[in-house]
Amino acid sequence: MAIREQAFSTIASVFKMHGAEVLDTPIFELKETLMGGELCSLRYDLTIPFARHLAMNNLSAMTRYQISKVYRRDNPSKGRYREFYQCDFDIAGQYEPMLADFEVIVVLNQLLDKLDIGTYELLDDMLDICGVPAEKFRTVCSGIDKLDKQTFEQVKKELVEEKGLSVETADRIGAIVKKRGSPFEILIELKSEGSKFLENCGSVAALRELDILFQALKEANCLDNLFFDLSLARGLDYLFASKFCRAKP
């Protein structure tokens, strides 16, 4: 328990250094409201409760941290629990583009440095533009997200047979998600003349934002551990714009 207490203390001090106030939310949220008592469910993560808190209290900005337990009816295995701690740091609000994104990546770097767990990689990626219809976006992302554990052949099968993509689209995805390297290196490749990413105005804006972000992170000496990895998709529905942050031991 002493190791745990120390880690929590280190983590909280990094969060506080970045101006976060601590937020506590109830362990269960409303499932729906019924007569005679509300049906509630134990929280699955700390992000949805945070969003609910902002909406409920009509807040337009908040920088908060929360170190609390979450609950998942998973199959327990090594490292996979049904009740476990998460340490969340979020910046909500309207800011100059990339200002907040930059700060969150710095926080992640600082956490992992101070927790002293050895080498790690930050993976950064960009949304796919290979002709996937918008409504299939999230579900394709969950498929791509499995590439850290499965081969592309297995993921392609799921994309074509279960998610209904054409074989060509899946192959186009395959060619791009192989790309992985240092941030500026991949960025230059994606911005070079003839790049398909320049044909999509969403990705043009993304490339510009990432340029700012990488410069800022370079100033903060936080770029060395970043890997621009186009296969990082993150399974959860609500993440978009620049997605990042999976640490590998």
Next chain:
Amino acid sequence: MAIREQAFSTIASVFKMHGAEALDTPVFELKETLMGKYGEDSKLIYDLADQGGELCSLRYDLTVPFARHLAMNNLSAMTRYQISKVYRRDNPSKGRYREFYQCDFDIAGQYEPMLADFEVIVVLNQLLDKLDIGTYEIKFNHRKLLDGMLDICGVPAEKFRTVCSSIDKLDKQTFEQVKKELVEEKGLSVETADRIGAIVKKRGSPFEILTELKAEGSKFLENSGSVAALGELDILFQALKEANCLDNLVFDLSLARGLDYYTGVIYEAVFKGTTQVGSIAAGGRYDNLVGMFSGKQVPAVGVSLGIERVFAIKEQQAKDRNQVVRATDTQVLVSILGKDVISASKLVTPLWNANISAKMKVSKRVMDHITFAKQKGIPWMVLVGESELASGVVKLKNIELNEEITVSREDYVEELRKRL
């Protein structure tokens, strides 16, 4: 939240000073673990829906989980603390929540009589003193005395627990109301109820009441359980006197505590100030609880602090003293007059590297920065506009004093540090 963090830190340090290790238990227990432990309060337990696995319920307190932990791990001794939330389907009111923190300290194991009980009450005193909430009183009784009393008054043994829950209401109801419940709902005779009434009125300083109960002719001397209790209390009071912890104790024969599992000393701390919060801490000895899980008895004694009520008191104190409590401790606001995120990152990074807590703000309007800093209570600003960038300098601004000084880019971190 700063008051809360401070309070938890104070509480944990008292616990650690008494050799307690931190214990964490799951937020839900098997339903069967919690059943039958809380008497009439069992209806307040939250049940989780049946999803095809084991039936579970959210924990109602931290004591039953601790007992379950001891039994499950076959431990015969442990001194532990736990600061966690518990869940009760109560009617929410002032100071009464459905989800709230408790801070528990328990000593489990076989020790010389009263050794552990003495330490727990000292812990309670130290907690309440260090939390600086003002004057308080610790009401005190012993389960065996209660049982002895009921026996003397003619209550049949099988009604002991249910009569105790009624007596427990005497802190909120008059004896007339409780007597009505005893006679009409619990089936006692009026004489028995009156006899109980005469005894539970007794309340006073520990040695004073103890002397009365031990006096020749006292009915308590006729019951072996209460004779043992009186002997234990004598030792305990002497020890507490040595530790200067007797003054806040009030021996109160109406203290019954609603829970089924107490077997020895029981106590409850109440705040004597103006904020009405009900009891702020309670506990007792519960020698038979662990055995209910494992068949092997492990004696234990502990105390639980209801921190939410302490917060209510401290928040009122802060209001009364006109204290403003900041939500964050941010020391510096890095203010870029313009839109340049890269400049912000260049200026803020050395501050973070120096462990100075800092926020960035990028806006063309100076008032935006100053308003933000005042709202958050941030004392210092590092202000940089186009002219400062060009000349390689930085303005340091003290918000409260409204004073500015200009320093070079190389030195600003050191200059700030001198002033923080």
